Amino acid sequence: MFDNLSDKLDKAFHILKGHGKITEVNVADTLKEVRRALLDADVNFKIAKDFTTRVKEKAIGEDVLTTLQPGQLMVKIVKDELTELMGGDVAGVNLSGNPSVILMSGLQGSGKTTFSGKLANFLQTKKNKKPLLVACDIYRPAAINQLHVVGEQIGVEVYSEPENKNPVEIALNAIKHAKANGFNVVIVDTAGRLAVDEEMMTEIANVHKAIQPQETLFVVDSMTGQDAVNTAKAFNDRLNFDGVILTKLDGDTRGGAAISIKSVVDKPIKFIGTGEKMEAIDVFYPSRMADRILGMGDVVSLVERAQEQYDEEEARKLQKKIAKNEFGFDDFLTQIQQVKKMGNMKDLVGMIPGAGKALKDVEIEDDAFKHIEAIIHSMTPDERKKPAILDAKRKARVAKGSGTNIQQVNQLLKQFDQMSKMMKMMQGAGGKNLMRMMGGMKGMR
Known part of the structure; x- marks a missing residue:
């Protein structure tokens, strides 16, 4: 971006x-x-x-x-x-209610339903909340079904009344359901609407008045640029929302919305969407975004993402394997999976100071590891455990099974050997202990 x-x-x-x-x-x-x-x-x-x-x-x-x-x-x-x-300080989300009610508003096609799921997932995994998603989009075909699919994907209950065409009633009934069943956050997904549609704007204003949410968030597609800012103003005049969510910031966006919107509506950007996965949601930090715009990277966010995948017990086991020269391709595969969970590769590279500029013309695909994974999966359990037994005949079989060639297999083996030696050195008295290093990173959060 x-x-x-x-x-x-x-x-x-x-x-x-x-x-x-x-x-x-x-x-x-x-x-x-x-x-x-x-x-x-x-x-x-x-x-x-x-x-x-x-x-x-x-x-x-x-x-x-x-x-x-x-x-x-x-x-x-x-x-x-x-x-x-862009706002100066980071703006948190208000979760003071019991339950806390969050009303999602925005244009048609802004990604509101998907982001409702991302927000529920974020609150569930990062804030230890028990969220309830509420389907109040009674107009768009399959909207209720879409929210149920999203809810099932992240393990969050979805409240819906398919036969009820009154979003105010649905939202109020959902809040009663939440109180009776121990949900402490209610996220109300409303129908997308145009700011010029008076009837639809009146409807969301009525929902807002009836449920009196702790947070009203305006979801906007950052790809629409300055139009997004103008629309935000129209919605804010009617709803007086509390914050903005920018979606699709991983796309080929020019960034005008992120830079302008705070000045126009005087409301902070609270979250950004950085990809299609349910985990692709970030709290918006104006200073970190400014660093990235100016090509300075964002090391703090990179460390935070790494720490989300960090498991002390697994790191301890890995440390022992490295010390005994038992680090194998199965362990390597586990590390790759953890990196992939951190987000899309282009976004991660952009967080490394100078890397985004150096690699700006290099196409970094999300499936950058697919050839490596294919080669490893084509090895037998013994070969993954003891790469040294891979002779010419075995390499030929692995290459054929993975759809690669001997050169690619040899290159991976060479890189793996170099990485293993480097990790071994880190275990020595003269280098940083792996556990201390990871613990230090954890302290940077």
């Missing part, structure tokens, strides 16, 4: 390269390109203009420290302003 904007901002900062200090002339040239980059990203013209004006005011007269170049100072100022523009 934001690849195009990141590239253009990077080019803008290059104008200052080689300059000894910041002047009105070189700042003007740089900010002209910054403003153009923001407009190309579908940021509102007034917001882009005000943004560059604030950056200019902060940049002019700033003393450039001996440890910084003018370009570096400009990046810092832009990063701070971007963070402020």
Whole structure:
């Protein structure tokens, strides 16, 4: 995400390269390109203009420290302003009610039903809540069925009344059901509607008034850019919602919605959708997003995702295997599965400082591990346990069984051998103990 904007901002900062200090002339040239980059990203013209004006005011007269170049100072100022523009501090979700009621609103096709499931999964796995999903979309064909499928997928109950065409009654009955059955969060999925549809807008306003939710969230497709911001304003005027959810940020989005929406509706972005899987939901951190837009990566989020897959007992077993030279391909396969659970590969690479820029023209597929997995699955249990027994005949069989060639099998064996040696070194007295390293990462959360 934001690849195009990141590239253009990077080019803008290059104008200052080689300059000894910041002047009105070189700042003007740089900010002209910054403003153009923001407009190309579908940021509102007034917001882009005000943004560059604030950056200019902060940049002019700033003393450039001996440890910084003018370009570096400009990046810092832009990063701070971007963070402020997108909300400044992280905004939490209000779960004070008993049960806490969350009303989902948004346009048709914004991904509201899917995100309702993602949010329920997030609250269940990360916040130890017992959520109830409520199907109040009485218009879209198969909408109720879709929510039931999502609920079954994540192990969350779905409340629905297929014969009832009154969403207010359905929502109120669902809250009664939640109270009677120990659910502490109720997520009400409503029908997608157009801001210009007065009847539909009145309906969701009536649901809102009847259930008085602790949180009203507006779900918006970030691919729609500035149109999303205008729609958010129309909904906010009617519902006075509490926060925004941006979906499809993993797509080829220009980023205008993420950058502009806080300024227009004065409501924080609370969550973002980063993929199709139910786990593809992130709390929105303005400062981390600013880092990523400017190509600085997001190491903290990367560590947090790694820690979600970290199991102390498994790490302890792995440590013993490495110490005894018993680390095999089955263990390697387990590590691959954990990496895959962290999210789509392109998103993960974007969190590594500098990697996104270095690999911007490299297509990183979600199935990047498929050839490796196919080769490992084509090995016998003994071969996975003791890779050293793989002779030429066995390698030929593995290559044929995995649909690869001898060269790919040899390459994997070489990489595996190098990785095993490196992990062995980490166990030594002179290196960091694997468990201490993982524990240290855990402390960074």
